[in-house]
Amino acid sequence: MSMYISTNLYNPGRLQEVFQLMDEIGDPSVGIELFPQWQSEVFCNELAKQMEDLMQYPISLHGPYYCTEHSKPEGTEEYARSMQYFYQTLQLSRRLKSKYIVYHHNNCLVEPERRDEMISVSTENLRKLRREAKHFNAQxxxxxxxxxxxxxxxxxxxxxxxxxLSMPENILLDVGHAHANGWNIGKVIAKLAHKIIAYHVHNNDGCEDNHNRIHEGTLDFAQFLACYQKHTPQADIVIEYGPQYAHDRNGIVQDVAYINKVLNCKQTA
Structure with a gap:
């Protein structure tokens, strides 16, 4: 198991703050999941400045999210921009030796009458990106x-x-999303245990996608860790908090320590 801290914490221009957090965590095995914001010139400039420092850490990458929609078909402006942003992410993955890149089938509103079309288009776009990813040795x-x-x-x-189950790709299960949608997280983990290689962890009120700290919400995080340990003890854990916690470095350090303590205790029991 590896642990990563998502830069979803930081608005464009504040990327350098992740290194202060990493210093306070003080564990060289903890990596960074970089949340690229290609739509922001400020972010791109900051990324260029911080590249050498990022190379000192284990890295995973979230796929582009802002101004990105993989359910839009070829020939649309959204398709062209989304593919360009993902291509930039593939280039970044090769440079930073990223462990994997996270893919969202969609980000936009789902209209029921367009659902099948959206799935078909995003699946086709994923197929194209799968082919491109091989050239960059990216997962x-x-x-x-x-x-x-x-x-x-x-x-x-x-x-x-x-x-x-139908896709060749492995799975990153976002437990915050699953909880907000009322899913049986234990059941999903048990069914997909052989495919889950990572988790996004955060908490919420069971409805809104708050991206709160792991104990600030209605998700029983201790129960999740027990399920994690039973079914997927080798999967990565990515702490994906929202920008409201950017200044709460001490709280994040505590959460990293809590997860490590619980899992290490179970591994040695």
Whole structure:
């Protein structure tokens, strides 16, 4: 198991703050999941400045999210931009030797009458990116994206299990999204244990996608860790908090220590 801290914490221009957090964590085995914001010139400039420092850490990459929509077909402006952003992410993956890149089938609102079309288009776009990823020696992993409260959940629990089983890619299970959508997280983990290689962890009120700290919400995080240890003890854990915690370095350090303590105790019991 490896642990990563997502830079989803930081707005464009504040990327350098992740290194202060990493210093306070003080564990060289903890890496960074870089959340690229290609739509922001400020972010791109900051990324260039911080590249050498990023190379000192284990890296995973979130796929582009902002201004990105993989359910839009070829020939549209959204398709062209999304593919360009992902190509930039593939280049970054090769430079930083990223462990994997996270893929969202969609980010936009799901209109029920367009759902099948959206799945077909995003699956085809994933096929193209799968082919490109081979040239960069990159691994794409599929995330359960979207929440009911935002109207952008493309797959419900059973549909996600089936799509995950049908794809050659491995899975990153976002437990915050699953909780907000009312999924049986233990069941999903048990069904997909052989495909899950990582988790995004955060908490919420069971409805909104708050990206809170792991104990600030209605998800029983200790129960999740027990399920994790039973079914997927080698999977990575990515702490993916929202920008509201950018200044709470001490809290994040505590959460890293808590996860390590619980899992190490179980491994040695």
């Amino acid at each position: 794409i992993v599929i995330e359960n994206a979207g929440v009911l409260s935002r109207g952008n959940m493309l797959f419900d629990e059973e549909q996600f299990i089936q799509i995950a």
